[in-house]
Amino acid sequence: MSFIREGELTFIERFFANILKAGPMPKHVAFIMDGNRRYAQKCHVERQEGHSQGFEKLAETLRWCLNLGIREVTVYAFSIENFKRSKEEVDGLMDLARQKFSRLLEEQENWKKHGVCIRVLGDLHLLPVDIQELIARAVQATRSYNKCFLNVCFAYTSRHEICNAVREMAWGVEQGLLEPSDVSESLLEKCLYTSNSPDPDLLIRTSGEVRLSDFLLWQTSHSCLVFQSVLWPEYSFWNLCEAILRYQMNSSALQKARASYMDERKRQQMAKDQAYVRKKLQQEGTASHEDPVHQQNLLQQYTAMREERIQAFLQALEQKRVDFLDRLCTASA
Known part of the structure; x- marks a missing residue:
């Protein structure tokens, strides 16, 4: 059976899907x-059978999402907190991961057909080396595909992700790629594991629990959160439709809140840049601080230099991550 199940929706499902898409x-x-x-x-x-059924449900859910035109899906597959479970269960989950990532590699033609890019988000160092290597091979094999994206959060918690992003910025400063003044909310966001993805529009949790369990805490501040009582292996197309309807009812307010937040963040960055320029002019100790043209030129120069530093840092950070995956792929060859 293919990980992305082939097949179309039933007539009733297609009919309702078309209504949703309006x-x-x-x-x-x-x-x-x-x-x-x-x-x-x-x-x-x-x-173990429950976890296995959960993976099978993911395959089915991905098909529904593709048919609905949802081109990016992120799933919480394994939390760092899950390592605290019994050794028997953790070992079983690792064995299941070996099976599923091996299956992903066996189905490369299917991923290519659908243009699915697989990303695995989390601290891979916490995983057994053979699983790290399987993950690296799956990620590298699909990295050039861009029709749709499956993000698998594995050995992940949001707080760990945010701490890692802070460490990456500190590394940038230590390497001389960044100035301490370059550190900002915007830059931290670009250092997250999810930096290549837009924030989720909709987050769904099954089983009736009404908490995020340290999942995408940063990214879901302006997302529609839907908590459903159905157990994950019993999830249905109609459960997904219900969640999408709830998103549609709140979409306008969510978009306004997100736009307002982005405008405020831009305003804060501009104020920060202007404060730097004022300080620079005061240090010059000349009448130039009264010249608005000079002030504007200095502001533009500083902004351009900051953006240049940040882009160089982000390229170096991406290369560091790619090199890590390449080394794992080479080790498993």
């Missing part, structure tokens, strides 16, 4: 796939 559709949906263990308990099967 309204604003989320471009990026995130899932907290919760309820696998409770499903196993409910069905009187081993926990």
Whole structure:
């Protein structure tokens, strides 16, 4: 069976999908796939079988998303906190990861056909080396595809991600790529694991839990959050449609809030740049601080230099991440 299941929606599903598409559709949906263990308990099967059924449900959900025109999906596959579970369960989850990432590699033609780029977001160093190598091969094999994106958060928590972003900025300063004054909300956002993705429009959590469990805390500040009681392995096309309808009901307010936030962030950056220029003019100790043309030129020069530094830093950061994956691929060859 293909990881992205082939096949079209039923007539009724297509009919309802077309109705949904008349309204604003989320471009990026995130899932907290919760309820696998409770499903196993409910069905009187081993926990491992519950997790396996959860992965199969992901394959089906990806097909629904593709048919609905949702081109980016992010899933919470394994939290760093999950390492605290019993050794038996953690080992079982690692074995399942080996199976699934191996299957991804076996189905490269299918990923190419759909143009799916796979990204694995998290601290890969925490994983067994063989799984790191499988992940690196899957990511590198699909990195050039851009029709749709599957982001798998594995060995991930949001607080760990934010701390890592701060460390990356500190590395940039240490390397002389950044000035301390370059550090900002905007730059931190570009250092997150999710920097290549837009923020989710819609986040869905199953199983009835109404918390984010340290998932995409930064990225979902202006997302529609939908909590559904269904256990993840029992998730249906109609559950997804319900969540999208709730997004559509709140879409306008969410877009306004996001636009307002971005405008305020730009205003704050401009104020920060202007404060730097005023300080520079005062240091010059000349009448130039009264010349508006000189002030504007200095502001433009400073802004251009800052942007140049940031772009050089981000390119170096991306190259560092690519080199890490390349080394893993080489080790597994």
